[in-house]
Amino acid sequence: MYVTIDPDAGFCFGVERAIGIAQTELAKSGKLYCLEDIVHNASELERLKETGLIVITHDDLPGLTGERILLRAHGEPPETFEIAEKLKIGLIDATCPIVTKLQERIKKSYQEESGKGAQIVIFGKKGHAEVTGLTGQIGGKAIVISNIADLDLLDFSKPVRLFSQTTMDHDAYEAITVQIKAKMKLLKNDNLQVNNSLCRQVAGRSYSLKEFASSHQVLIFVSDKKSSNGAFLFNVCRSVNKNCYFIHEPSEINPNWFTEVETVGITGATSTPQWLMEEIAEAIEDI
Ligand code: SF4
Structure with a gap:
């Protein structure tokens, strides 16, 4: 059985950049607040939390006077910057350019x-x-x-x-x-x-994704259920390949999906980390 990870899958430029900024800050101080989830992927969030990332909500801001807080790739309205200024919160702006x-x-x-x-x-x-x-x-x-x-x-x-x-x-x-x-x-x-x-990273993706999904007998789509981009791209895959399965971690793999199957493709949303797709590829290869 041949298992292939989609070369176009993995974080988009904006998410990769925001995670890179977070990791640089975490390497310096071992602790970093992030306003809301930095990425819509529970596994990647867990990995970052283990290195010191603390996810907060807008309601938590008043209790964080004087702290430094990362803004994720999605961007924020001007009010967030005004509130931070009033509370003397230092913002690390990782909004996607x-x-x-x-x-x-x-x-x-x-x-x-x-x-x-x-x-x-x-x-x-x-x-x-x-x-x-x-x-x-x-x-x-x-x-x-x-x-x-x-x-x-x-x-x-x-x-x-x-x-x-x-x-x-x-x-x-x-x-x-x-x-x-x-x-x-x-x-x-x-x-x-x-x-x-x-964004060309997403809009252009559905065309190459259709090609990838239709060229494999079974398609494993890896994404968090929270990712709206994941739900959209999964439907793109389903439109060309009915043997398409949505999972968010290796434990959800069902060995019966691969009976008499020779080619398996693995892909994901713009918030799916490469390491997770690699773990899933290994788990399928073991089957
Ligand atoms: S605009 Fe959105 S999808 Fe595009 S690179 Fe930036 S964060 Fe990613």
Whole structure:
């Protein structure tokens, strides 16, 4: 049986960078606070906690006066920086540079266009940390849409400046853009600006993933259930290979999956560590 780990799997650039920053700090002091989970993967979180990482929530901030706190790749709204300043908390900002750039673009668009009646629209998951950080740049004045039903929130007679959360699905973003265009056209309004704000590390991934998933008899998808990107990419795999299994650790492997199987592929979300996929590959090879 041949077991292959997807060469395109593993942490995305932003998560890898944030974990690298955390590890550098932990090597210096042996203790580091991180605001919310640094990565949506319980196994990797456990590994980092063993080296001194302490995950806190926004509610814990008032009790951490004078401490140093890491901000993860998703980014934060300006209020977090203001609270930290008041509490004399030192922030180590590990926001992914791609997210920072998007925050700046949204802010600029709002400053330049809201006075002309433009609506800043973000296609993303309501309540997701990145979206909270994005809307926070303009005081919560963005309209967040997650699906076609949310289009009722827009005024199609007014200009629309459309952005997307970095990890949304490329095809879904395109579909929602088509709908907005059509509804604006009915009102003879063509003042729509569509901003390409999808992260290439995720948007481009589904194409290579389909190829990888369809070229193996069995596909093991490794991800934490908390990872929304994991759920999306797993469905991409399932669309081309029905022998696809979602697991988060080696103990979930079922030997029956590999009866008379010659090729097994292992892949994961952008929050799945390489070491975990390697452990799973070894466990399958032992079977
Ligand atoms: S998915 Fe893209 S934008 Fe999001 S953290 Fe990773 S590299 Fe950055």
